[in-house]
Amino acid sequence: MALENITVDAVSAALGEFDALGREAFLDKYRFGPARSYFLVHEGRQYDSKAIVGAAHGYATGEPLAPAQFSGGEATVARRLRALGFTVASTKRLDWDWQEVVLACALVYANGWRELRTADPRVQELSQVLRGLPVHPMAERPANFRSPDAVSRKTSDLATAHPDYPGKRTRGGKTDEQVIAQFLANPTHMLDVAAALRGGLEEGQFDEIVEARVGSVDDPESEEGGLLxxxxxxxxxxxxxxxxxxxxxxxxxxxxxxxxxxxxxxxxxxxxxxxxxxxxxxxxxxxxxxxxxxxxxxxxxxxxxxxxxxxxxxxxxxxxxxxxxxx
Ligand SMILES: [Zn+2]
Ligand SMILES: [Zn+2]
CATH class of the missing domain: 1.10.30 (DNA Binding (I), subunit A)
Known part of the structure; x- marks a missing residue:
């Protein structure tokens, strides 16, 4: 695989050239479009990760890679750059997992099915909790992952998706509807699940669970969700x-x-x-x-x-x- 030829020195040289030329000229020279999802982050600056890898291949072997010669993304470019010790951030949206929605819905439920604002301490706290849950791999999280803003937006999605909500719904997903239905059918059970998730996090019980990802080992539809x-x-x-x-x-x-x-x-x-x-x-x-x-x-x-x-x-x-x- 061509990406294996790329070395730390070659990537550093490509970063240097990116800095010297500026983003636009660098992308032009190597004929890459701007990155949409994956950025190499170096000394506080962002670099289009696929273009850097294409250019770095040139520094390593004498022949830069053209965009069509390899695919970008998590499994290729991001993995190789991380293996070399670089930081790659993703701006990909990570869908809310059932467990995350349960935690957000517990807040909305306790708030009388009304949304909560970004500045609300409960929103700030839940943002911390969600960042601590090993549901989404660290490496794939964007910098603003489950920010208080995002949490507040999710509470709006949930509040407006309640069947009795009179106004227009904000955008929400299938999981939102599923969790709302579960809360309406059996609030005590769902609050227990939310409490168990928080308890597990507090006691470090999830520490051994690395990157649980959505679903569970045995049964993605299981009553307790993946982590529990x-x-x-x-x-x-x-x-x-x-x-x-x-x-x-x-x-x-x-x-x-x-x-x-x-x-x-x-x-x-x-x-x-x-x-x-x-x-x-x-x-x-x-x-x-x-x-x-x-x-x-x-x-x-x-x-x-x-x-x-x-x-x-x-x-x-x-x-x-x-x-x-x-x-
Ligand atoms: Zn069992
Ligand atoms: Zn049996």
Whole structure:
């Protein structure tokens, strides 16, 4: 790949030429259009990242790259420049994730479904919270990511999208409508989810979760959203808890059969399945809060039943068993 030829020195030389010529002449010389989304940021100045890379290729190999010879963006230009130690900022708009909208909607709900202004301390605080959540990769965030202005605009979107709002809607997305419907259907639950997200952030529980991105490991539509779902999965996979639960099951003589359907990995798969079973924590994190996981709250469960419990709104194991018996 041609971009691998580019070195730190070559990029520095291209930056120097950009400074000497000025932006317009530099872009003209190398026949690049102005960048729309990705800028190399160096000593407080912004440079069109793709044009810099095209020019840098010339410094490194004697032949500059023309715009049509390579594509710009996150996976190519931005990645290569970052690998060389440069800072690349994106001005791409990052859509609000479900979890972010839940936090904003909790504010609007508490404010009687009215928007909140930029100067409102609650907006300022939420801006900080949203910047702390590992939902969008740091590297892709523009400088004004989830600024108080942006948060205030989102509260307007939510307030005006409420079904009882008499005036005209501001721009909002599908996720806004989905979250509003969820708040109207079950405000207590949604406030609990918002509180759990804030609690998880405060206690540093998300620190191990790097760049969660939208959705979750198991199920993008899961009741708790990506971050809390990941915490749930992490807790369930905690080997100490799991081993203690397995040990207790063995001592009680009931073995490692699934507590919902009875499936036993060892019985079906022989030695390969011996000792295997999954652990499900029946109390969602937004309910337990900071309480420690108790063995009584864990059930041993097969992979199929576990997946079914997390599909859509969570089912209690006994409800899943009813489904199973009814079929
Ligand atoms: Zn099962
Ligand atoms: Zn689970």
């Amino acid at each position: 779902m990941r915490l749930h999965a992490m807790r369930e996979r905690d080997p100490k808890l799991r081993d203690a639960k397995v040990e207790r099951a063995r001592q009680s003589g009931r073995g490692l059969g699934c507590e919902v359907c009875g499936f036993d990995f060892a019985a079906t798969y022989g030695a390969r399945g011996s000792g295997y079973v999954e652990c499900h924590h029946v109390v969602p994190l937004h309910v337990t809060g900071r309480r420690k996981v108790r063995l009584e709250d864990l059930v041993l469960i097969c992979a199929n039943c576990h997946r079914m419990i997390h599909m859509g709104p969570w089912l209690r194991p006994e409800k899943l068993r009813e489904l199973l018996l009814g079929s």
